[in-house]
Amino acid sequence: MALKKKTSWSNAVFKTLKENNVKQIAYVPDAGHTSLIEKAIDDNIVKPISLTSEQEGIAVLSGAWLGGDAGALLLQSSGVGNIINMLSMANECRFPLLMLVTMRGEWGEFNPWQVPMGQATQAVLEASGVIVHRAEEPQDIAETVEAAAKLAFEAGRMVAVLIGQRVVGVKDWAK
Amino acid sequence: MGIQPKIVLDRRTVVKEILKDRGDLLLVTGLGAPTWDAAAVGDHINNFYLWGAMGGAALTGLGLALAQPNRRILVITGDGEMLMGVGGLATISVKKPPNLAICILDNQRYGETGMQETHTQHGVNLSKMASGAGIKNTSIVYTKNELKKAIPIFYEETGPVFVNIKVTDKPAPMTLPPRDGPLLKNRFRENLLGHI
Numbered sequence: 001m002a003l004k005k006k007t008s009w010s011n012a013v014f015k016t017l018k019e020n021n022v023k024q025i026a027y028v029p030d031a032g033h034t035s036l037i038e039k040a041i042d043d044n045i046v047k048p049i050s051l052t053s054e055q056e057g058i059a060v061l062s063g064a065w066l067g068g069d070a071g072a073l074l075l076q077s078s079g080v081g082n083i084i085n086m087l088s089m090a091n092e093c094r095f096p097l098l099m100l101v102t103m104r105g106e107w108g109e110f111n112p113w114q115v116p117m118g119q120a121t122q123a124v125l126e127a128s129g130v131i132v133h134r135a136e137e138p139q140d141i142a143e144t145v146e147a148a149a150k151l152a153f154e155a156g157r158m159v160a161v162l163i164g165q166r167v168v169g170v171k172d173w174a175k
Numbered sequence: 176m177g178i179q180p181k182i183v184l185d186r187r188t189v190v191k192e193i194l195k196d197r198g199d200l201l202l203v204t205g206l207g208a209p210t211w212d213a214a215a216v217g218d219h220i221n222n223f224y225l226w227g228a229m230g231g232a233a234l235t236g237l238g239l240a241l242a243q244p245n246r247r248i249l250v251i252t253g254d255g256e257m258l259m260g261v262g263g264l265a266t267i268s269v270k271k272p273p274n275l276a277i278c279i280l281d282n283q284r285y286g287e288t289g290m291q292e293t294h295t296q297h298g299v300n301l302s303k304m305a306s307g308a309g310i311k312n313t314s315i316v317y318t319k320n321e322l323k324k325a326i327p328i329f330y331e332e333t334g335p336v337f338v339n340i341k342v343t344d345k346p347a348p349m350t351l352p353p354r355d356g357p358l359l360k361n362r363f364r365e366n367l368l369g370h371i
Binding site for chain 2: 023024047049050051052053055056058059060061062063064065066067068069071085086088089092093094095
């Protein structure tokens with residue numbers, strides 16, 4: 001098994017996104033987001049947007065909000081490193097920004113190249129003005145996304161939900 | 176790199192021509208000179224100016240175009256700004272927004288930082304990059320006559336369309352639009368959606 005427990009929480013999270021009227025879901029794939037991305041592609045209302053780099057998503061979702069669409073960005077912790085300057089648009093204009101970040105470089109990581117960004121993710125986001133929520137148990141993720149969505153769309157803030165590597169699953173390259 | 180035609184078009188004249196009969200066009204401008212150019216034509220409630228977020232103009236246009244499929248969206252940005260977000264051409268191409276037009280004012284310079292040469296000065300062709308990304312309607316404009324033919328492309332042809340307009344590096348007077356982010360966002364949304 002390459003990944004453990006990867007889909008058990010995604011149904012509830014997708015339902016939460018829909019209930020919060022999310023219409024555009026932009027993403028750079030991560031194994032931990034596989035199921036959410038599939039749901040976004042299959043949904044009749046949600047517009048899925050595959051990005052070449054995570055920073056594109058900040059601009060896309062800013063434009064989406066200008067046009068009346070709420071959105072969410074799905075990315076891996078390594079992708080947080082790509083978005084920093086683009087966050088200045090969401091920050092300065094107070095665009096709501098909801099990001100779901102699957103973590104690498106922490107719990108049981110085998111790839112040393114993932115560790116630097118994974119360990120810096122929360123500090124870098126907070127230094128950039130993003131409110132960070134962490135979810136370390138599968139049953140907590142949807143509830144955390146719900147709280148983050150309220151902060152983003154109603155209080156007009158940038159919010160990231162960091163989904164712990166312990167939840168997403170540890171990649172096992174030996175199998 | 177072959178011999179390039181002489182660059183004669185003035186950026187302010189070009190933008191004025193493009194926006195002359197803008198109707199209910201929604202405009203996004205990239206940081207620096209394209210934002211000043213749009214402001215020089217006259218501040219407009221349907222303008223959203225980027226003052227930063229380099230590389231984000233065309234993608235802001237994409238999100239807006241997807242949210243507002245019944246409105247025409249034009250992005251006017253510079254060559255340096257587009258180069259920084261050039262992967263976005265692939266993202267835009269895959270989504271194929273029929274209502275999105277992208278206009279590059281290509282002076283082959285980083286105008287805000289001391290007029291250093293950009294890569295387009297050395298043969299990099301943004302229209303071909305857009306075409307390589309899969310955007311079908313791409314063109315390059317050097318002359319007044321070509322500009323005249325390009326203007327209907329922005330307003331009428333099925334998007335995404337990408338037009339690279341070569342403009343001189345002659346500096347234009349600074350004309351600054353509002354720069355407060357919440358003001359720009361709120362007035363744009365209120366006019367478009369009827370609420371903030």
